Amino acid sequence: MPELPEVETIARGLAKRVTGDLIESVWLGQKKEPLKSPAARIAATLEQSRIASVRRMGKHIVFDLDRRDGVERALNKAQWIVHLGMTGRLQVCEPQAEIAKHTHAILRLSSGRELRFVDPRRFGRLSVATSAEFDATGIEPLEINRDRFIALFHGRKTPIKSALLNQKLLRGVGNIYADESLFRAGIRPRRRAATISREKLAKLHTAVVEVLQEAIALGGSSVSDYVNADGEEGFFQLQHRVYGREAEPCLVCKTPIKRVVIAGRSSHYCPKCQK
Numbered sequence: 001m002p003e004l005p006e007v008e009t010i011a012r013g014l015a016k017r018v019t020g021d022l023i024e025s026v027w028l029g030q031k032k033e034p035l036k037s038p039a040a041r042i043a044a045t046l047e048q049s050r051i052a053s054v055r056r057m058g059k060h061i062v063f064d065l066d067r068r069d070g071v072e073r074a075l076n077k078a079q080w081i082v083h084l085g086m087t088g089r090l091q092v093c094e095p096q097a098e099i100a101k102h103t104h105a106i107l108r109l110s111s112g113r114e115l116r117f118v119d120p121r122r123f124g125r126l127s128v129a130t131s132a133e134f135d136a137t138g139i140e141p142l143e144i145n146r147d148r149f150i151a152l153f154h155g156r157k158t159p160i161k162s163a164l165l166n167q168k169l170l171r172g173v174g175n176i177y178a179d180e181s182l183f184r185a186g187i188r189p190r191r192r193a194a195t196i197s198r199e200k201l202a203k204l205h206t207a208v209v210e211v212l213q214e215a216i217a218l219g220g221s222s223v224s225d226y227v228n229a230d231g232e233e234g235f236f237q238l239q240h241r242v243y244g245r246e247a248e249p250c251l252v253c254k255t256p257i258k259r260v261v262i263a264g265r266s267s268h269y270c271p272k273c274q275k
C-alpha cells in the first residue's frame with residue numbers, strides 16, 4: 001500500500017504534469033466500489049474544470065479545481081480526491097496508449113493527454129467535494145510542531161505504535177514508517193504512550209519527520225505494485241532498519257530484530273536498542 005512518502009511523490013509528479021490543464025470530458029467505468037461520490041456528480045464536477053493544483057493530504061491526492069458555473073460564470077472551487085488504496089495508480093498518457101485492464105476513470109485533458117485511474121484490487125476511492133474544502137482527519141505529520149506532537153501523544157493509554165497509526169491523530173503515517181521512527185527514537189512499539197517522557201516524545205517527533213523526509217527524497221519506498229505519475233516503476237527503497245527484518249541482526253547492536261503483532265499489524269523492533 002502506498003504510504004505517505006509515495007503519495008507525496010506521486011502528487012508532486014502529477015502536479016508537474018497536469019496543473020493548469022482543463023478536464024474536457026470524463027469516462028467512468030461500471031464498477032461501483034471505486035466511486036465514493038455518485039458517478040454523475042463526479043463527472044459533473046470534473047468536466048470543464050481546470051486543475052489549479054495537485055497536492056497530498058494525508059494519504060489522499062487532492063486535485064484543486066476551478067470551475068465557472070451559471071449565467072454569471074462565477075468562479076467556483078471544487079476538489080477531486082483520490083485515495084490509491086492498495087493498488088491504485090494514476091497515469092498521465094497519450095490517448096492512443098493501450099487502456100490497462102481495471103481502468104475505472106479516464107479524464108480527457110485539453111493538452112491532448114489523458115489522466116487515467118487504474119486499480120486492479122479496487123480498494124482505491126474517487127470522490128469530489130464542492131464549496132466546503134475537503135478535510136482529512138488528523139494533523140499533517142510534516143507540519144505539526146514539537147509541542148503539539150508531544151501534547152497529541154502525552155497521556156494516551158494505547159501503545160505508542162497504535163497511536164502513531166491512528167489517523168485521527170496524525171494523518172498518513174503507515175506501518176513501515178511508524179516502525180522505522182520508533183527504532184530511531186529508541187522506543188518499543190508496545191510502550192504505552194502515557195509512560196513515555198516528553199524528551200522521548202520530542203525525539204520521536206524528530207524521527208517521524210526525518211524518516212518521512214528521507215523517504216520522500218528517495219521517491220517513496222515501495223513494497224507494493226504501483227507506479228509513479230509517469231507510469232514508471234522503480235522507486236528507490238529507503239533501507240529499512242527494522243521493518244520486515246525479523247530475526248535479522250540489528251544494524252546498531254546485532255541483536256535479532258523481533259516481530260510482534262499490535263492491533264492486527266506487524267511491528268518490528270530491536271529489544272536492546274528500544275525500551
Ligand SMILES: [Zn+2]
Nearest residue numbers: 250253270273
Ligand atoms: Zn539494536
